[in-house]
Amino acid sequence: MRISHALGAALALGTLSSPAAFAADTSGHKASEPMSRGAYIARTADCTACHTTNDNTPFAGGLAMPTPMGDIYSTNITPDTKTGIGNYSLEDFTRVLREGVNKQGDHLYPAMPYTAYTKMTDADIKALYDYFMNEVAPVERANKESDIPWPLSMRWPLAAWNWMFMDKGVYEPQADKSDAWNRGAYLVQGATHCSTCHTPRGLAMQEKASSEQEEGFLAGADLGGWHAFNITNDPIDGLGNWSDAEIVQYLKTGAVQGKAQAAGPMGEAVEHSFRFMSDSDLQAIATYLRSVPAVNEGVSEETSRFTQGEPTPVDVQVRGLDLDTAKKQAPGASLYMGNCATCHGADGSGSPDGYYPSLYHNSVVGTTRLDNLTQVILNGVHRENNHGELLMPAFKTQLSDEEVATLVNFVTDTFGNPDAEITADEVKDIRDSGE
Ligand code: HEC
Ligand code: HEC
Ligand code: HEC
Known part of the structure; x- marks a missing residue:
């Protein structure tokens, strides 16, 4: 996934003492700006997530996506006739989204989420096609060949994969459900492809379920360095104790104070x-x-990841000690006070407006899956929302694997899940997996 943390890394700690909260939106796309129906659908489907590597040449492709056999690259989907999809007819374009087969007749790797886009209606695909052909600027840039060596690079086995695992076909509304429910099902299973990240995968990398009617849909999955949490309706493991308004707020802003924030791939999707x-x-x-059947894997049996921990003063643990003694006697507390407390508070409460979130009642600290907390410390958070930018600096150059492990264990012990534990080797693996 494309993450630009350059800004976060470049900003020294001290310069952030007054939050640059809700400064001007620099993206050029305000949520309130009117957009065509096709542009809106491209947004909901997040085509840009994988097809844009440079903001100056949107949709020109070239993003490397790792597979167990080697990297593949997203393609140029600007309307350039030589290197993009300028020669695609509506039928060709529809076939890509519905079947994962391109104009040349090649089967695409399911890294392109056609297993979800297959649910999109003809009208939505037509609007999307019109948007790409008429509103996106053509960019001449040749596609990159995949790094997968022959014979593994042969694409015909993908046809067999599709035959075994893909439920082809447009979403069919359920007559006994409300319009809102059907609209939500259409978006979740289709364009917004929540399932691509949140549904566990089987041995052949297929998603284990493609709708609420199959077991395990949205039950949580590892993405290589990140964990996309269980978002079924389970009150402990999933979103069962969130209000509808909180779900809406999370998707709209990426943050619900006292519950969760969106970093990494989710931050980008927001x-x-x-x-x-x-x-x-x-x-x-x-x-x-709400209607996605609850799945509880027993990771936490009584307390949800959102309700772990409470405000706990850390400064008292190092008070009166000189730096060297503090580092020896209370290594976790001194790392916390030195690197985190300025923003998240000496007792982990964050700031009252929630710009700096509390570390107790925080899903990444309250869980035993520590990938996300480790990533956030290593790589920081940088997310634009409709009011401005959110920034947490990256600590990967300042802190060693050992220090990050000490800090993660201290933060989870103090503010979150006491059963959570990480080693320096595991931190190294997450560091090496990249952002
Ligand atoms: C999660 C990443 C991802 C997202 C999101 C995504 N794509 Fe793709 N797409 C890819 C990858 C990777 C390929 C190349 C696959 C291959 O080489 O087998 C691809 C290939 C394509 C192709 C085939 C182009 C060609 O000439 O072979 C088209 C067209 C396309 N995508 C359009 C779209 C559209 C439209 C959207 C949004 C509705 C979208 N993609 C969203 C990853 C993505
Ligand atoms: C590109 C991958 C990806 C997609 C697509 C995606 N998510 Fe996520 N989601 C994640 C990751 C990773 C996290 C954890 C983020 C973090 O901890 O900072 C997450 C977190 C969440 C959370 C917070 C859960 C918690 O316990 O903290 C909610 C709610 C959520 N996603 C809902 C959705 C919904 C609804 C959709 C579709 C509309 C969706 N996501 C699409 C990857 C994804
Ligand atoms: C300069 C201020 C600043 C510093 C220093 C800082 N953070 Fe943050 N932190 C933030 C901001 C801003 C966010 C993003 C809030 C949001 O997403 O709404 C954040 C988010 C988080 C999150 C939630 C991430 C998620 O995905 O749910 C955690 C956990 C966290 N910080 C822990 C730490 C730790 C541990 C340290 C010390 C190594 C630290 N922070 C240092 C500003 C800071």
């Missing part, structure tokens, strides 16, 4: 896609998520 969606579409998503 930044590039969900925050542009209408309130009624986000409400429809919340309505549908």
Whole structure:
């Protein structure tokens, strides 16, 4: 996934003492700006997430996506006739989204989420096609070949994969459900492809379920360095104890104080896609998520990751000690006071307006899956929302694997899940997996 943390890394700690909160929106796309129906659908489907590597040449492709056999690259989908999709007819374009087969007849790797886009209606695909052909600027840039060596690079086995695992076909509304529910189901299973990240995968990398009717839908999955949490309706493991308004707010802003924030791939999905969606579409998503059967894997049996921990003063642990003694006697507390407390508070409460979130009642600190907390410390948070920018600096150059492990264990012990534990080796793996 494309993450630009350069800004976050460049900003020294001290310069952030007054939050640059809600400064001007620099993206050039305000959520309130009117957009065509096709542009809106491109937003909901987040085509840009994988097809844009440089903001000056949107949709020109070239993003490397790792597979177990080697990297593949997203393609140029600007209307350039030589290197992009300028020669695609509506039928060709529809076939890509519905079947994962391109104009040359090659089967695409399911890294392109056609297993979700297959649910999109003809009218939505037509609007999307018109948008790409008429509103996106053509860019001449040749596609990159995949790094997968022959014979593994042969694409015909993908046809067999599709035959075994893909449920082809447009979403069919359920007559006994409300319009809002059907709209939500259509968006979640289709364009917004929540399932691509949140549904666990089987041995052949297929998603184990493609709708609420199959077991395990949205039950949580590892993305290589990140964990996309269980968002089924379970009150402990999933979103069962969130209100509809909180789900809408999370998708719109990426943050619900006292519950969760969106960093990494989810932060990007909020930044590039969900925050542009209408309130009624986000409400429809919340309505549908309510009906996704609860899955509880027993990771936490009584306390949800959102309710772990409480305010705990850390400064008292190092008070009166000189730096060297503090580092020896209370290594976790001194790392916390030195690196985190300025923003998240000496007792982990964050700031009253929630710009700096509390570390107790915070899903990434309250869980035993520590990938996300480790990533956030290593790589920081940078997310644009409809009011401005959110920035947490990256600590990867300042802190060693050992220090990050000490800090993660201290933060989870103090503010979150006491059963959570990480080693320096595991931090190294997450560091090496990249952002
Ligand atoms: C999660 C990443 C991802 C997202 C999101 C995504 N794509 Fe793709 N797309 C890819 C990858 C990777 C390929 C190349 C696959 C391959 O080489 O087999 C691809 C290939 C394509 C192709 C085939 C082009 C060609 O000439 O072969 C088209 C067209 C396309 N995508 C359009 C779209 C549209 C439209 C959207 C939004 C509705 C979208 N993609 C969203 C990853 C993505
Ligand atoms: C590109 C991958 C990706 C997509 C697409 C995606 N998510 Fe997520 N989601 C994640 C990751 C990773 C996290 C964890 C983020 C973090 O901890 O900072 C997450 C977190 C969440 C959370 C917070 C859960 C918690 O316990 O903290 C909610 C709610 C959520 N996603 C809902 C959705 C919905 C609804 C959709 C579709 C409309 C969606 N996501 C699409 C990757 C994704
Ligand atoms: C300069 C201020 C600043 C500093 C220093 C800082 N943070 Fe943050 N932190 C933020 C901001 C801003 C966010 C994003 C809030 C949001 O997404 O709404 C954040 C988010 C987080 C999150 C939630 C991430 C998620 O995905 O749910 C955690 C956990 C966190 N910080 C822990 C830490 C730790 C541990 C340290 C010390 C190594 C630290 N922070 C240092 C400003 C800071």
